Amino acid sequence: MTVKRSLAWMGGAQVVSMVLQFASTIVLARYLTLHDAGIYAVALALVAVLALIQNLGLQALIVREEVLTPEISTTAFTINALISIVLAGVIEAVSLAGGQFVGDPGVQRALSVLAITPLFQIFIFLPAATLEREGRFKEIALVNTAGTVCGTVATIILVLYGYSYMSVPYAQWVNGAVTAILMCIVGFRHVSFRIGFHSWRRVGDFGLQMLAVSGINSLSTRLSDIAVARLLGLSALGLYSRASGLNGMIWSNVHLLIGRVMLVDYAALHRSGESLRERYLRTVEIVTAILWPAFIGFAIIAKPFILIVYGERWIGAAAPLALIMLGSVIQVAITMTWELFAATGQLRTQTRIEFIRSGVALSAFVGGCMISLEAAAAARVVDALFALFLYRPHLNRMTGTSLSDFTGIYGRSALLTLLACAPAGVLSAYHGFNADIAVVPLLAAVLGGVILWGGGLYFLRHPLAAELRRGVNKHVVS
Numbered sequence: 001m002t003v004k005r006s007l008a009w010m011g012g013a014q015v016v017s018m019v020l021q022f023a024s025t026i027v028l029a030r031y032l033t034l035h036d037a038g039i040y041a042v043a044l045a046l047v048a049v050l051a052l053i054q055n056l057g058l059q060a061l062i063v064r065e066e067v068l069t070p071e072i073s074t075t076a077f078t079i080n081a082l083i084s085i086v087l088a089g090v091i092e093a094v095s096l097a098g099g100q101f102v103g104d105p106g107v108q109r110a111l112s113v114l115a116i117t118p119l120f121q122i123f124i125f126l127p128a129a130t131l132e133r134e135g136r137f138k139e140i141a142l143v144n145t146a147g148t149v150c151g152t153v154a155t156i157i158l159v160l161y162g163y164s165y166m167s168v169p170y171a172q173w174v175n176g177a178v179t180a181i182l183m184c185i186v187g188f189r190h191v192s193f194r195i196g197f198h199s200w201r202r203v204g205d206f207g208l209q210m211l212a213v214s215g216i217n218s219l220s221t222r223l224s225d226i227a228v229a230r231l232l233g234l235s236a237l238g239l240y241s242r243a244s245g246l247n248g249m250i251w252s253n254v255h256l257l258i259g260r261v262m263l264v265d266y267a268a269l270h271r272s273g274e275s276l277r278e279r280y281l282r283t284v285e286i287v288t289a290i291l292w293p294a295f296i297g298f299a300i301i302a303k304p305f306i307l308i309v310y311g312e313r314w315i316g317a318a319a320p321l322a323l324i325m326l327g328s329v330i331q332v333a334i335t336m337t338w339e340l341f342a343a344t345g346q347l348r349t350q351t352r353i354e355f356i357r358s359g360v361a362l363s364a365f366v367g368g369c370m371i372s373l374e375a376a377a378a379a380r381v382v383d384a385l386f387a388l389f390l391y392r393p394h395l396n397r398m399t400g401t402s403l404s405d406f407t408g409i410y411g412r413s414a415l416l417t418l419l420a421c422a423p424a425g426v427l428s429a430y431h432g433f434n435a436d437i438a439v440v441p442l443l444a445a446v447l448g449g450v451i452l453w454g455g456g457l458y459f460l461r462h463p464l465a466a467e468l469r470r471g472v473n474k475h476v477v478s
Helices: 003-031 034-054 058-064 071-100 105-114 117-133 135-161 164-186 198-233 234-271 277-299 302-309 312-332 337-343 347-369 373-399 403-431 439-459 462-476
Strands: none
Touching: 003 135, 003 234, 034 105, 034 135, 034 164, 034 198, 034 234, 058 071, 058 234, 058 337, 071 105, 071 117, 071 198, 105 164, 105 277, 117 135, 117 164, 135 164, 135 234, 198 234, 198 347, 198 373, 234 277, 234 312, 234 337, 234 373, 277 302, 277 373, 277 403, 277 439, 277 462, 302 312, 302 439, 312 373, 337 347, 337 373, 347 373, 373 462, 403 439
């Protein structure tokens, strides 16, 4: 499957997923208290810290390996299965300690249920990784969408039946089970439960590099969540998790989606000895044209959006949301960092960068927590600026680019962002940035921004406009 078709299938699936996730967040926000939301958030943070051992990137190994032998597949499956089993046991064992740590028995109950979720990866891992290597994103998209649909429906039903913060952990069982069953059916040719360690050196070396990169970053993020709970309380963590969750919804459903497809493409280009320059420049132009307007737009309408969608008790999440979105704008300027390091086999270099970055980010965040929730969120902007400083030279080196290559790209994306956000900005300024805005004017401003953004794409002859036009023409012809 071509990159365009892969992105189309994965993009369609992610749109469905994002809509469903958003719907479930509204239901949860309306039916859970800030304290209940904080219970699940801290339980999830504790699980994520423990789950660092799963960040070996073995799926990326299957995708990028030049010659995928049965020995490598078997070893990767065996290591993944052992880690999943051990992780489930460890989460169950520490569930009691987790409840005592934050002084709430609800954390213990949530952890006990979440302990089951790693086991589903035993069945998902090998067929999913091999399908991705083959570029069969259509099948992957359909399976993941089915799992998300079932999980979201389960979340809403459980919330309505009074399961409170336990609704999400139970719904994760549903999501995991459906995804595992369907992935094994679709990728039945790749399902194998053979045990072996013949290629443990190759798998272990790659896995440790991946663990160092993703583990450091994940540890910093989850320790930040725990710091909010300890220093500012569970209710503050509920607000922060709502803000970071909305940001993450855009990031994971758009940026990480593109990243999954581009990793396969970058790895193929690198294996063939071709330059990544033109492909990367095009990626940056398209990604910034999409995500800069989205993140800046959300930052502008953060308060009325939170008030309309989630209700007045969540209004404290508005300022953190705006600040986190601004940090993401900066991060998008250095998009596809991990994908480039992974595709070119330079993960050791990224490990050193992430070690420095995460230490500074965590220190700044904890310092912010000692002041206020808004100060903690502002630390994310500091983190993004520091990441830009650290990563820019390495990205230029790997792609054969220089800063001047991005000047025009950033300029066009900034203009598109200005066009897209101008109506919302004018509306907010007219009413006062801290004032409430009715639903109809807000929707009209968003729609007006989308229209101006589309017009900007056309008049700038932007690559994204060409891709959209080709996609529409193919659809009409078919």
